[in-house]
Amino acid sequence: MSQHADPVVPTLHTLDTDLDGIDYNCRQPLDLPENEPCWPIRPDQRPEVVHTAEEFMNACLFQPHVDRVVVLPDGIRLLKQQDAIPVSLRQAVSQNSNVRGFLSALSAADKESFKARLWQYSSKGQESEIRFKGGTKTIAAVSTILEEKENEGKIPRDAPLYISELRWLNKVEHPICKGEKVKTATNCDVYDFTALSRKMPFWERSEGGIFVGERGGGSGLHVDQCLWSNIGKNWSGYKLFAVWPWSERHAILDDAGKGKMLDFPLAEDTKSFLARARVMAVLRPGDCYVFSGGQPHAAIIIGDGISISAYESIVPANPEAIGTLIRTNCGKDHWKKCWMDDEELDELYEDVVGAVQGALKDPSTETKLRERLEMCVDIMRRDGDAEMKKLWAEEDRKAMGMDKMSQASEGSTATSTRSRSRSRSRSRSIRSGANGEVKADASSEGSTHGTSPEPRKSNWDKIDGFRDPMGICDVISAN
Numbered sequence: 001m002s003q004h005a006d007p008v009v010p011t012l013h014t015l016d017t018d019l020d021g022i023d024y025n026c027r028q029p030l031d032l033p034e035n036e037p038c039w040p041i042r043p044d045q046r047p048e049v050v051h052t053a054e055e056f057m058n059a060c061l062f063q064p065h066v067d068r069v070v071v072l073p074d075g076i077r078l079l080k081q082q083d084a085i086p087v088s089l090r091q092a093v094s095q096n097s098n099v100r101g102f103l104s105a106l107s108a109a110d111k112e113s114f115k116a117r118l119w120q121y122s123s124k125g126q127e128s129e130i131r132f133k134g135g136t137k138t139i140a141a142v143s144t145i146l147e148e149k150e151n152e153g154k155i156p157r158d159a160p161l162y163i164s165e166l167r168w169l170n171k172v173e174h175p176i177c178k179g180e181k182v183k184t185a186t187n188c189d190v191y192d193f194t195a196l197s198r199k200m201p202f203w204e205r206s207e208g209g210i211f212v213g214e215r216g217g218g219s220g221l222h223v224d225q226c227l228w229s230n231i232g233k234n235w236s237g238y239k240l241f242a243v244w245p246w247s248e249r250h251a252i253l254d255d256a257g258k259g260k261m262l263d264f265p266l267a268e269d270t271k272s273f274l275a276r277a278r279v280m281a282v283l284r285p286g287d288c289y290v291f292s293g294g295q296p297h298a299a300i301i302i303g304d305g306i307s308i309s310a311y312e313s314i315v316p317a318n319p320e321a322i323g324t325l326i327r328t329n330c331g332k333d334h335w336k337k338c339w340m341d342d343e344e345l346d347e348l349y350e351d352v353v354g355a356v357q358g359a360l361k362d363p364s365t366e367t368k369l370r371e372r373l374e375m376c377v378d379i380m381r382r383d384g385d386a387e388m389k390k391l392w393a394e395e396d397r398k399a400m401g402m403d404k405m406s407q408a409s410e411g412s413t414a415t416s417t418r419s420r421s422r423s424r425s426r427s428r429s430i431r432s433g434a435n436g437e438v439k440a441d442a443s444s445e446g447s448t449h450g451t452s453p454e455p456r457k458s459n460w461d462k463i464d465g466f467r468d469p470m471g472i473c474d475v476i477s478a479n
């Protein structure tokens with residue numbers, strides 16, 4: 001990597017936050033090496049920065065995110081995510097400075113218990129997934145394939161690596177939400193920070209993935225399979241992150257191509273792509289951030305050591321955000337090579353309608369949220385595609401039927417809607433995260449994201465080495 005041709009990290013938004021003590025037992029460098037190269041970031045391309053959990057959650061829950069990146073420095077601590085990475089993964093990170101070492105440090109049991117995708121970056125400017133035919137992508141399996149390809153000379157032993165979408169192979173009971181079955185391996189999420197998350201139109205938490213990488217790894221240019229937003233959480237390492245304008249959502253991908261890595265030294269064409277970026281951020285250890293996955297975005301890890309991060313996909317209670325969501329798989333708005341499977345999108349829309357209806361019919365839903373959700377409904381009814389309009393017509397028919405029934409027996413429509421949503425069994429795998437490529441897996445279990453209206457019971461003390469020092473469960477119940 002060139003240390004000369006590219007700009008070095010300038011004084012940026014995050015440098016006003018003291019990193020002392022921000023480690024989360026990852027034992028990774030808290031500072032960048034001197035003269036570490038950086039993307040050239042103009043003042044007008046810098047992200048919005050907020051400094052409190054309240055400001056950030058307000059942005060996540062109620063605001064649109066197109067053409068924005070909102071960063072909360074020290075967000076891991078402020079949002080009580082310090083212990084979210086499982087102890088076994090944190091130990092493997094803490095004992096190593098690169099991804100190969102991390103993989104080697106995992107126990108045989110862990111390698112069989114987690115699945116993930118593995119990427120290598122031996123070709124400048126392009127990400128490449130280490131693929132194999134058949135079988136389950138356990139960490140054991142992808143590690144074996146990596147070793148074989150290295151022995152065959154097909155992958156250089158010093159090629160940067162990136163592990164994406166690391167999660168449990170099989171569903172497990174969520175460590176803090178009794179009865180909730182998930183594949184996400186994070187012990188808690190921003191989803192757990194406030195009960196309002198359960199009343200959002202969409203919040204994917206059951207399949208959230210962990211990402212582990214090193215300098216030169218990251219996510220090539222893409223838009224997500226669904227025009228939702230992402231909450232990123234960065235426990236260790238530094239990452240350069242960029243989003244391109246909504247107005248350039250097709251042009252930048254047509255010009256640069258899907259998977260383009262904006263790495264160092266920067267070629268002239270790469271500089272021209274970066275000059276077109278809407279927002280660029282240097283994400284530091286401890287930062288959390290939110291952005292729209294519906295516009296082109298890319299990331300590359302810089303600095304020494306291991307980066308470990310995770311994402312949650314959401315749709316806030318905001319009519320503009322809903323208006324963006326319902327453009328998914330529409331050729332005018334969504335770059336076609338990144339489309340979601342239509343059947344999965346139908347199911348996602350069904351979830352959204354069910355979640356919004358459930359929140360609106362819940363008498364405890366706050367007025368502010370209720371008003372925003374009603375505005376979302378108006379947008380879905382007015383601008384939604386045929387499937388979306390069909391879902392609302394079905395809701396209308398049910399409401400009419402329930403009105404007739406209620407005249408006889410004062411029934412609860414809220415209970416009816418929720419029961420239907422929770423009992424649905426299906427096969428789908430919604431992928432969030434920086435790679436944004438849909439890979440359906442074979443799970444036939446129902447998704448549990450965002451569907452539980454019941455107060456959560458604390459189960460923190462059952463996690464080995466896990467603690468709840470900040471009282472996150474109190475936060476949940478307080479809401």
Ligand SMILES: [Fe+2]
Pocket residue numbers: 222223224293297432433434435436
């Ligand atoms: Fe993405």
